[in-house]
Amino acid sequence: MTITEELGRTHGYADLPRLMGLMTGDEKHGPAATSTLDVLWVLYDRVLRVRPEQREDPERDRFLLSKGHGPMAYYAVLAAKGFLPVDWLPQFGAYDSPLGHHPDRTLVPGAEIGSGSLGHGLPIAVGTALGLRAQGLDRPRVWALIGDAELDEGSNHEAIAFAGPAGLEQLHTVVVDNASASHARPGGIAARFEAAGWSALTVDGRDHEALYTAFTAPHPGRPHVVVARVEPKNA
Amino acid sequence: MDTMRDRFAPVVSRLLDEDPRVAVVLAEIGKDGFAEARRRHPDRVINVGIREQLLVGAGAGLALTGMRPVVHTFASFLVERPFEQVKLDLGHQDVGAVLVSAAASFDWPAGGYTHMAPGDVALLDTLDGWTVHVPGHPDEAETLLRHAVAAGDDKVYVRLSVQSNAQARPVDGERFTTVREGRSGVVVAVGPMLDAVLDTTEGLDVTVLYATTVRPFDAAALRRATRTAGADVVLVEPYLAGTSTAAANDALSDVPHRVMGLGVGRAELRRYGTVAEHTAAHGLDARSLRERISAFLGGGPGSERA
Numbered sequence: 110m111t112i113t114e115e116l117g118r119t120h121g122y123a124d125l126p127r128l129m130g131l132m133t134g135d136e137k138h139g140p141a142a143t144s145t146l147d148v149l150w151v152l153y154d155r156v157l158r159v160r161p162e163q164r165e166d167p168e169r170d171r172f173l174l175s176k177g178h179g180p181m182a183y184y185a186v187l188a189a190k191g192f193l194p195v196d197w198l199p200q201f202g203a204y205d206s207p208l209g210h211h212p213d214r215t216l217v218p219g220a221e222i223g224s225g226s227l228g229h230g231l232p233i234a235v236g237t238a239l240g241l242r243a244q245g246l247d248r249p250r251v252w253a254l255i256g257d258a259e260l261d262e263g264s265n266h267e268a269i270a271f272a273g274p275a276g277l278e279q280l281h282t283v284v285v286d287n288a289s290a291s292h293a294r295p296g297g298i299a300a301r302f303e304a305a306g307w308s309a310l311t312v313d314g315r316d317h318e319a320l321y322t323a324f325t326a327p328h329p330g331r332p333h334v335v336v337a338r339v340e341p342k343n344a
Numbered sequence: 345m346d347t348m349r350d351r352f353a354p355v356v357s358r359l360l361d362e363d364p365r366v367a368v369v370l371a372e373i374g375k376d377g378f379a380e381a382r383r384r385h386p387d388r389v390i391n392v393g394i395r396e397q398l399l400v401g402a403g404a405g406l407a408l409t410g411m412r413p414v415v416h417t418f419a420s421f422l423v424e425r426p427f428e429q430v431k432l433d434l435g436h437q438d439v440g441a442v443l444v445s446a447a448a449s450f451d452w453p454a455g456g457y458t459h460m461a462p463g464d465v466a467l468l469d470t471l472d473g474w475t476v477h478v479p480g481h482p483d484e485a486e487t488l489l490r491h492a493v494a495a496g497d498d499k500v501y502v503r504l505s506v507q508s509n510a511q512a513r514p515v516d517g518e519r520f521t522t523v524r525e526g527r528s529g530v531v532v533a534v535g536p537m538l539d540a541v542l543d544t545t546e547g548l549d550v551t552v553l554y555a556t557t558v559r560p561f562d563a564a565a566l567r568r569a570t571r572t573a574g575a576d577v578v579l580v581e582p583y584l585a586g587t588s589t590a591a592a593n594d595a596l597s598d599v600p601h602r603v604m605g606l607g608v609g610r611a612e613l614r615r616y617g618t619v620a621e622h623t624a625a626h627g628l629d630a631r632s633l634r635e636r637i638s639a640f641l642g643g644g645p646g647s648e649r650a
Binding site: 111167171211213214215219222223226228229231232233234236237238239240241242243244246263264267270271 | 345364367370387388390392393395397398400401402404405406407408409411412430432433436437438528563
């Protein structure tokens, strides 16, 4: 297990259920909140080059949570990594809490975008990658997390179809696949990215080593997608 | 005379040379004008293809990295089709962009209703913090485009049209200007409506204000004008009739006043033809305007209700 120390606290993966437990009340997206947990942890713990003190650093990696539903796992990981204080968590969803049932980037330290309406994060991530490239910032990577049902939104397909031919190597997407799309075919997610020229890997979304390997696989000249399969939402 | 749109690519190409923050985002429409600029700045002239949700979303992503995106296509595909991207990717993310539209309310009447956007300014009125420029001449468009790009990280909409006044006037990107002074009413002419308004009100004792920046609405100028010309106000706008009626009412909320909002009608005409024919069909030609404005001002408070 990886342990990190931030702001004098020590939080590891094993602390995440407790941190999520602090966010009780009328949270409305319970199952979705945990489908992302392992993906988020591996990204923030081992992949993303961003720390709380780098929030304005142009050289930081950008993580865009597009699937803003069920953000408890996201807030728990941000708290574990020191982006936001643990004592914010119990007020989750309250009027004067910065932590809503969908995140607002102007309120949540470390949140690169506000989300909630589906299908916005990946197009914004495309623009972020373009903006970094235009400024000669070749090092930072851009990550967007979307859900398999979120792929229903056509805006994603505008972004996917553009980013492949545009060769946006800095762009990464992780699709958390809990089989929640009403209309889908096996293998369809990776196939659609591949058809647009992306590098694509499909792995067990609960297997930290498999996720890490997929997240860090080289993909020269192409954007990269990792399809992280977790237990079906309605199983 | 060249059009506002003919000025767009040359002006913004110069801004690309001058300011490394500037990036142009296109969705096929208008790309030819930027061919040379794209050779000079391949990473800052971006054509996303026919993908208008991505057009605005990518613009927002560029802004998140500190760039100043200039996003362009026809008004119907820039404001209406990706309206939620305008609302969320710019507004909710708290980033700015310059949206520059072409085709306006009915610049291409033969193209039909799919290419008409009389409701664009009214739609933006549902959102907070937008500056809206409606130039009335290609020279004014050039000036206002420069203002828009230079406006920090503001959200700015620039509405270009083939409709134009014969002469350019000085514009400052903020205030209404007084073109004519009278004592029996105020007519506010927005952008390309000025020439028709001046023809129409020739011989009438009215003040004519010229508005090329309509949001924020220059309430102070309207209030000032009503002090000598009285508080009977006619708005003549090149987009949906009544778009600025609420703003004018708010400006005059503490004085008795009347406001008539003229502009493009809400009903779909289902006609092709020419700009002049559509102008007349919406009652915005000089003769129709004269009848409607004279009736409103001549009537005075109370008489129309008698």
